[in-house]
Amino acid sequence: MKLENRVAVVTGAAGGIGLAIARRYVAEGATVVIADLKAEAAQAAARELSAQGPGKAIGIAMDVASEEQVNDGIARTIKDYGRLDIAISNAGIQIVNAVENFSFADWKRMLAIHLDGAFLITKAAIPQMYKQNAGSLIYMGSVHSKLASPLKSAYVTAKHGLMGLARTIAKEAGPHGVRTNVICPGFVRTPLVDKQIPEQAKALGISEEQVIKKVMLGDTVDGEFTTVEDIAELALFFAAFPSNALTGQSVVASHGWFMN
Incomplete structure (x- = not known):
């Protein structure tokens, strides 16, 4: 099993891509903390995955735009399991509107969830990863981390921002054995x-x-x-990579929509 004895936190994992990643990690022997705004859904997903094994999962409530909730969730994970090997910033929403009609409140909400959330997860996870001299931070970007589409000004801005965050943290955290990478789905x-x-x-x-x-x-x-299973395989690839050679990188899975 590729992730036996590893501990992972995946945000926004009560459904969709996050749940597929959690399922794949549990199948590879990991202990996965499913952190989601919807606590009951997170706990239900954790029960289902734990029953399937061979790893296990727990569900916790987490608003990734809340520094207190992120810090509490990461601290609880470390207290309960003694380590943190993988942290995935996956939680996200979408609001589609022309820029002249895009409310400032919606703009701030989009950036808070996608970009602030990634920063807060990173900031909370890094101290433990530094203690271990090992860790993998994975950000859920998008093809929109590479290009733009109409009606998605806030989303594109946030997803581009994740690239800069990942590259900067790769430079800062590399000497401590911590790597960062970005998954860019279509x-x-x-x-x-x-x-x-x-x-x-x-x-x-x-x-x-x-x-x-x-x-x-x-x-x-x-x-x-692209399927959720496709993205879960990429998340496993990044988490299980055997060295720190692969850091500060992004991989696009989009059926050729974007090629780099």
């Missing part, structure tokens, strides 16, 4: 993406089918959505 068919389909159809004046075929998948090589 469109993954999750509730977050499903919510965008009617919103973009309305904003762009096209059908929902056109949003899927032209806006979301039009630049892929095969017209296919």
